[in-house]
Amino acid sequence: xxxxxxxxxxxxxxxxxxxxxxxxxxxxxxxxxxxxxxxxxxxxxxxxxxxxxxxxxxxxxxxxxxxxxxxxxxxxxxxxxxxxxxxxxxxxxxxxxxxxxxxxxxxxxxxxxxxxxxxxxxxxxxxxxxxxxxxxxxxxxxxxxxxxxxxxxxxxxxxxxxxxxxxxxxxxxxxxxxxxxxxxxxxxxxxxxxxxxxxxxxxxxxxxxxxxxxxxxxxxxxxxxxxxxxxxxxxxxxxxxxxxxxxxxxxxxxxxxxxxxxxxxxxxxxxxxxxxxxxxxxxxxxxxxxxxxxxxxxxxxxxxxxxxxxxxxxxxxxxxxxx
Numbered sequence: 001x002x003x004x005x006x007x008x009x010x011x012x013x014x015x016x017x018x019x020x021x022x023x024x025x026x027x028x029x030x031x032x033x034x035x036x037x038x039x040x041x042x043x044x045x046x047x048x049x050x051x052x053x054x055x056x057x058x059x060x061x062x063x064x065x066x067x068x069x070x071x072x073x074x075x076x077x078x079x080x081x082x083x084x085x086x087x088x089x090x091x092x093x094x095x096x097x098x099x100x101x102x103x104x105x106x107x108x109x110x111x112x113x114x115x116x117x118x119x120x121x122x123x124x125x126x127x128x129x130x131x132x133x134x135x136x137x138x139x140x141x142x143x144x145x146x147x148x149x150x151x152x153x154x155x156x157x158x159x160x161x162x163x164x165x166x167x168x169x170x171x172x173x174x175x176x177x178x179x180x181x182x183x184x185x186x187x188x189x190x191x192x193x194x195x196x197x198x199x200x201x202x203x204x205x206x207x208x209x210x211x212x213x214x215x216x217x218x219x220x221x222x223x224x225x226x227x228x229x230x231x232x233x234x235x236x237x238x239x240x241x242x243x244x245x246x247x248x249x250x251x252x253x254x255x256x257x258x259x260x261x262x263x264x265x266x267x268x269x270x271x272x273x274x275x276x277x278x279x280x281x282x283x284x285x286x287x288x289x290x291x292x293x294x295x296x297x298x299x300x301x302x303x304x305x306x307x308x309x310x311x312x313x314x315x316x317x318x319x320x321x322x323x
Contacts, residue, residue: 014029014030014033014034014035014059017029017033018059020135021071021075021136022065022067022068022071023058023059023060023068024052024056024057024058024059024068024071024072024075025056025057025059025075026055026056026057026075027040027055027056027057028055030057040057043057043059044057047061048061052064052072052076053072053073053075053076053115053116054076055076056072056075056076058072066098067136069102069117070083070087070091070102070136071136073102073104073115073117073118074104074136074137076113076115076118077104077106077112077113077115077118077120078106078110078112078113080106080107080110080126080127081104081105081106081137082104082105082126082129082130082131082136082137082138082139083102083103083104083105083136083137083138083139084103084104084105084121084123084138084139084143084144084147085103085105085119085121085144085147085148085151086099086101086103086148087099087102087103087104087138088103088138088139088141088144088147089144089145089148091134091136091138092134092138092141092144092170093168093170094141094144094145094164094165094168094170100117101117101118101119102115102117102118102119103118103119103121104118104119104120104121105120105121105122105123105126105129105139106120106121106122106123106126107122107123107124107126107127108122108123108124108126110122121147125143129143141165141170141171141175142171142175142176142178142179143179145161145162145165145170145171145176145179146176146179146180146183146186148161149161149162149187149188149192150186150187155188155191156206158187158188158192159191159192159195159206159209160205160206162176162192162195162196162199163195163199163203163204163205163206163208163209164204164205166199166200166204167199167204167205173196173197173199173200174200176196177193177196180192180193180196195209198212198213201226202225202226202227203226204226204227205252207252207253207284207285207288207289208226208240208241208252210288210289210292211241211250211252211283211288211292211295214288214289214292214315215288215292215295215296215299216241218292218296218315218316219293219296219300219312219313219314219315219320219322220310220311220312220313221296221299221300221303221310221312222243222246222303222308222310224241224242224243224250225239225241225242225243225244226240226241227239227240228241228242228244228249239251239280240252243303243306243308245306245307245308246302246303246305246306246307246308247305247306247307248281248299248302248303248305248306249280249281250280250281250282250283250299251280251281251282251283252282252283252284252288253282253283253284253285281298281299281302283295292315293315293317293319293320293321293322294321296312296315296322297321297322300312300322
């Protein structure tokens with residue numbers, strides 16, 4: 001974790017501002033804090049300060065920490081500017097990795113300056129979308145997530161933002177739905193609304209939702225418990241999907257980037273063993289997305305071993321082998 005830069009000589013009256021803004025200050029703030037133009041020029045000439053953008057200064061030497069870069073972009077964007085999109089997602093804990101490009105939103109009536117290293121969005125929802133207390137100024141978590149669904153290139157990526165936000169407990173499905181309802185223009189509205197219903201029911205990833213839709217519902221399987229808590233040796237454990245009455249549990253491997261063929265062979269071996277005992281069935285993206293009917297066949301066999309009296313059904317796919 002990077003440390004907050006210290007204020008340099010000549011700006012002690014601005015300590016509170018500099019502490020809050022990670023050592024960044026505007027010319028207007030410096031003047032309001034009691035400095036003169038001559039003192040600002042002297043700090044710049046002595047390299048105690050340096051100009052980051054027009055009228056925005058770093059009051060320390062050395063590289064700019066990422067948080068200081070965010071503040072610099074916000075100060076350059078002007079009053080009412082807030083961090084948004086990927087940058088707000090980072091600040092709220094929705095994502096772990098900082099985006100190289102800083103995203104800032106300003107009121108729609110403003111004509112924003114070009115800011116190197118930043119993308120400035122114009123929004124009709126400010127200041128209502130702004131979080132009331134967090135610093136740096138940023139959009140509320142729910143507004144951030146819905147903004148990200150609208151900038152996503154694919155529907156699956158948009159749905160992933162919903163599942164990630166609720167699964168990580170950054171926000172709730174109810175709050176997300178309120179924000180969606182309040183927007184008059186929303187791309188993929190019907191699909192996002194349906195996905196949010198699944199998220200509210202416990203699907204915390206795109207893969208879990210695909211299993212619910214294409215394996216469980218499509219083939220008439222009983223409804224499994226999502227994120228079911230089970231006490232085991234060493235503490236509590238969460239099963240992705242648990243058919244408790246039929247001693248069947250399904251674990252979904254959400255990793256995409258791995259040697260798929262080898263992992264698929266390993267999972268098939270695990271699943272063969274699971275069909276004769278109380279081991280989990282394990283599936284990844286390849287199986288659930290590309291061959292959901294084959295997954296359903298395995299799950300049906302396990303459910304029947306566990307005593308399920310029901311009958312599955314064939315889905316709409318011509319090659320479905322479920323019976």
